[in-house]
Amino acid sequence: MEKICVAVRVRPPTPDSSSKNASSLWKVEDNRISLDTPLLGASYSFDHVFDEMSRNACVYELLTKDIIHAAVEGFNGTVFAYGQTSSGKTFTMTGSETDPGIIRRSVRDVFERIRMISDREFLIRVSYMEIYNEEINDLLAVENQRLQIHEHWECGVFVDGLREEIVHDAEQILKLLDFGEVNRHFGETNMNVHSSRSHTIFRMVIESRGKGNSSTDAIRVSVLNLVDLAGSERIAKTGAGGVRLTEGKYINKSLMTLGNVINKLSENTKIRGHIPYRDSKLTRILQPALGGNAKTCIICTIAPEEYHIEESKGTLQFASRAKSITNCAQVNEILTDAALLKRLKLEIEELRMKLQGSHAEVLEQEILKLSNERLKYELECERLKTQLEEERRKQREQEQCIKDQQLKIENLNSLVTNLDFKKNHSEDFLNFRKTQDDSCIVNNNINVPRTPCFKSPTRSFVVARLNYSGLPDFNDLADEDTWSRLNKGFVQHRDKFQFTPTVRSQPIPLATATMECSHEDHKEVEKLKSQIDLLTNEKDSLQVKFNEQVAMNNKLSELKQKMLHMQEIPKRLYESVANCNDVYKDVIVAMKSVMSEKESPRAKLFFDATETTTSLLSTLQSQFSMIMDGQKTGSGEHCLSDQWETLRVNLKKTTTSLLSDAQGKDEILNCHNKDQETAALEEKLKCELSIIKERCNDAIMDGTMEMEGELVTADGELDLQEALNVPVGAITRAKTKRLRETFIRIIKKMNRKIIFEDPSKIWICISAKEITSGDWALNFTQVELSTAKNEDETLVDRGLGRKSLWLTD
Ligand SMILES: Nc1ncnc2c1ncn2[C@@H]1O[C@H](COP(=O)(O)OP(=O)(O)OP(=O)(O)O)[C@@H](O)[C@H]1O
Structure with a gap:
């Protein structure tokens, strides 16, 4: 177990900033950095602190060189630069023509180192990728965009489909780097005219084995990551908008996840819980470098200007927390049976020697070994715990999702029943599901895992590695991926074999159901709305x-x-x-x-x-x-x-x-x-x-009493005898002159003939009323003619009865 190396580098002030203020702001003394004011005098100490005068060569010598050499020996190594935008990360990692950065220096150094090791032969592959807006792009193959991260029990986390070039010398790598730089995302902001808008990871995989006795020696595989992070930025300062704003958001989000991971790792192992490596692609890829099997160095860059003081303080706090992270770096070896036998023999010999030596020394060695083992298992436990937690979380989410869907389906079913379109709905639903299932099957075939593509011709060492009989045979991987199987030092668990990508490619009907239900829900809501409108209208009219x-x-x-x-x-x-x-x-x-x-x-x-x-x-x-x-x-x-x-x-x-x-x-x-x-x-x-x-x-x-009467509709000649049902009389008189005139007018108008047969009796019309146009109601009273005094007088003689007659025109 060893602590990761953390260094701080202060870049020189930019030409447009006030050099007087900038240079006096931060004071660097040995491995300490503090604000150059007594009042604000918080002081930080790190493995190394580089002032603004330091050059990349110095940074490389003091910080990175050991990690590079260890990588050649078989240890995983990671170097990354962290800091706010324009603080000098890219300058540190890439450098300039006159002062090359860590990447170029590392490449040259690796090959120099290899040249110095005469008893081993090496195979080196490089890849170069960027994480832009949380998507992984291959900088060496422009067509490889949006690559996916997978996990292998033996080779650990890897990027599926990333191109790896086998290289023979430093110059070849430098050309590839130049090629990759062209594809990298840069952009201009208020803070930096050439600002990195993505995190870049340059990766070298170094494999080696002893020369001559190949059947008995182990193969060492190490991975070296050289990372240039994009800088954290305050939108107000960068003045970002549109694409730059989106980029800035992604950059800040992934850096925040990195900060969270560092925070968790800096806590006591007993109290720290889940480490959120999976929250961003950056932390997933850097997982072995952060608390895993790797030698790691973080270079935190800060800008000297007072304008950036808050960001610089934040970077220093990040660096302080990172200091307490411990890694467990080991040489990564792949053993053949013969090599294992040879190794065991040597170990037995060693133990025998130790037994002969002092007892205390033996015990000490043993204790050291055991404590190493324990740490290794602790890390493994941690990893498994994280994985378990992740799985449980997913399961909970799925269960919740299923419950939600069931609820929705129930609601929809009841609605469908009420609205009487269940049949159509069911048919549509089945058709839709069928289509989805078919498409899932097709997707299954498409989503088979891809393997890295090797374009360069293999050298003798590669050929030898491909013919290596002691390696387990993995049907899921292509031959070209053998390197990753050999990279067993890069992971901690070696007991089981699982192939994650095949699990990923399973169809997920729940997701389909969610989409389907959402669509149906929308239709339902529309229908219900129109129904509500109708009902509201109906309610109003009611x-x-x-x-x-x-x-x-x-x-x-x-x-x-x-x-x-x-x-x-x-x-x-x-x-x-x-x-x-x-x-x-x-x-x-x-x-x-x-x-x-x-x-x-x-x-x-x-x-x-x-x-x-x-x-x-x-x-x-x-x-x-x-x-x-x-x-x-x-x-x-x-x-x-x-x-x-x-x-x-x-x-x-x-x-x-x-x-x-x-x-x-x-x-x-x-x-x-x-x-x-x-x-x-x-x-x-x-x-x-x-x-x-x-x-x-x-x-x-009013209808409360009835009067006797008859309704006569006369046709042709009026037959009074029949109409009035009385002895034949005469209608010559009315109670008044006016009434009589009215009566006669009606009779004449109707062209009726009046019959006089019995002059002793007379029918007197006592009222005439036009009910409707042409309809007349007449009331008669029959009296003896002898009692009538004259036509105009009201006759009150002995009444003999009264009849009603209706005449219709
Ligand atoms: N140590 C240094 N010596 C000289 N110049 C430097 C140094 N560090 C940075 N610079 C200059 O400062 C400017 C910004 O540096 P750089 O682009 O490396 O910042 P950065 O942190 O990578 O920014 P970003 O996150 O936006 O990509 C560049 O012009 C660079 O040349």
């Missing part, structure tokens, strides 16, 4: 109808009130008639008492009249009583009318008789007072009766 109904109910209750009031009328009439009756009885008693000759004709006439009156009043009472009980009174009305007429005739006769008789006159004179009383009573009675009659007529008009 509301209007309801209001109308309420108004009608109010009117109805008013009418009911009126009707109740009207129903009271017959009762009141009944009471009035009863009162009249009582009064009349008193009158009769009084009259009888004054009547001297009970048997005289006058008395007889009088008694007749009183009888008729009594009978009339009784009839009226019974009529009103019947009305009150809700019975029909049609025939009663006829009887009433007859009695009324009889009474009138009787009274008339009595009066005439009294007037014509002299004796009667004296008697009347004697009883003047009493006669006056009787006349007043008679007048009152007449009055009462006419009111009653009027009310009766009203009641008839």
Whole structure:
């Protein structure tokens, strides 16, 4: 276990910044850096601190050289530059013509180092990629875009389809680097005219084995990553917009994940939980370098200007946390059976020697070895724990997704049932699912894992490696990928073989279902909206109808009130008639008492009249009583009318008789007072009766009483006898002159002939009313002709009946 190496480099001030302020801001002393003001004097110490005067050569010598040499020996190595934009990362990693950066220096150094090792032969492959907007692009093969990251139990995390070129010398690599630089994303911002808009990873895979005794020696495989990160940036300062803004967001997001990983790794192993390597492609690729099997160096660059002080402080804090990360770097070896045998023999020999030596020394060695083993297993446990957590999280998400989908499907089913389009929906759904399943099958075939493409001719060492019999045979990988199988030092777990890409290519029906349901949901929502609109309209019209109904109910209750009031009328009439009756009885008693000759004709006439009156009043009472009980009174009305007429005739006769008789006159004179009383009573009675009659007529008009009558629609000659069902008479008179004229006009207009057969009787038209245009309703009364005095006078002679006649034009 060893701590990773962390260094800070301060770049020189830019020409446009105030050099006076900049140079005095940060103070570098040995391995310490602090703000050059006593008040703000936070001080940081690192493995190395390079001031603005330092050159790349110095940085390489002090920081990177050991890692490069270790890589040639078989250790994984990673060097990366971290810092805000324009702080000098690219300058440190790539450098300039006059001062080449770490990458170029490393390339040359690797080959120099190889040249110095005479007992081993080497195979070197290089790749160059960038992570731009969270997508991996191959800088050596422009067509390889959006590459995917996969994980192999033995070769660890790898980028599927990334081109690897086998190289023979440094110059070849430098040419490839130049080629890759052209494809790299740069852009101009306010902070840097040549700002890296992507993270770049230049990777060398160094394989070696002992010369001569190839069957017994192990093969060493190491991976060297040289990383130039894009710089964190404040949008306000860079003035980024559009594409630059998007790039900036991706850059900041991935750097934040890197910071989170560093934070977690800097915590105590016992309390730190899940390490979010998978949150960004950058941290996934750098996973072995951060707390894994690699020698790692981080160069944190800062800008000296006061303008950047906050960002510089942030970078220093990042560097401080990174200091506490420990890695466990080991030589990565692939052993053949023969090599393993040889190795074991050597170990036995070694142990035997140790046993012969001091006991304490042996134990110490053993303890060291065991502690190394323990750390190795701890790391492995950590990795497995992370993996397990990840799997559990995915499972939870899937379960949640399934629940959501089930809920949606249930809701949709009920909706579909209600709206009666289940059948169509089901067919569409099945068709859609079928299409999706088919496309999944096709995708399966497409998504087979790709293998790296080797264009350069193999050298003898490669040929020898391909023929290497001791290697396990992996059907999932092409021969060209053998290198990755051999890269076992790059991962920690070697017990099982799993091929992640095949798992990835499984169709995921849930995702399909989600899309499908979302689409269906949308349709559903649209339909429901239109239904809601319809229902709202319907509700409004019902509301209007309801209001109308309420108004009608109010009117109805008013009418009911009126009707109740009207129903009271017959009762009141009944009471009035009863009162009249009582009064009349008193009158009769009084009259009888004054009547001297009970048997005289006058008395007889009088008694007749009183009888008729009594009978009339009784009839009226019974009529009103019947009305009150809700019975029909049609025939009663006829009887009433007859009695009324009889009474009138009787009274008339009595009066005439009294007037014509002299004796009667004296008697009347004697009883003047009493006669006056009787006349007043008679007048009152007449009055009462006419009111009653009027009310009766009203009641008839209201439908509470019926009058006898006939409707005649005359065709051709009017047959009155038949129409009126009376003995043949004559219609020559009316109650008034005006009425008669109206009557005759109607008759003439209708071109009717009037027949006079019995001159002793006459039909008198008592009313004529035009119901509608051309329809006339006529009322007749039949009287004896002899009693009629003249045409214009109202005839009150003995009534013989009354008929209604309707004449239609
Ligand atoms: N140590 C140095 N000596 C001289 N010039 C330097 C040094 N460091 C950086 N520069 C200059 O500063 C400018 C910005 O540097 P550089 O492009 O390397 O920054 P960067 O951190 O990579 O920025 P970005 O993240 O935007 O890509 C360049 O012009 C570069 O030449």
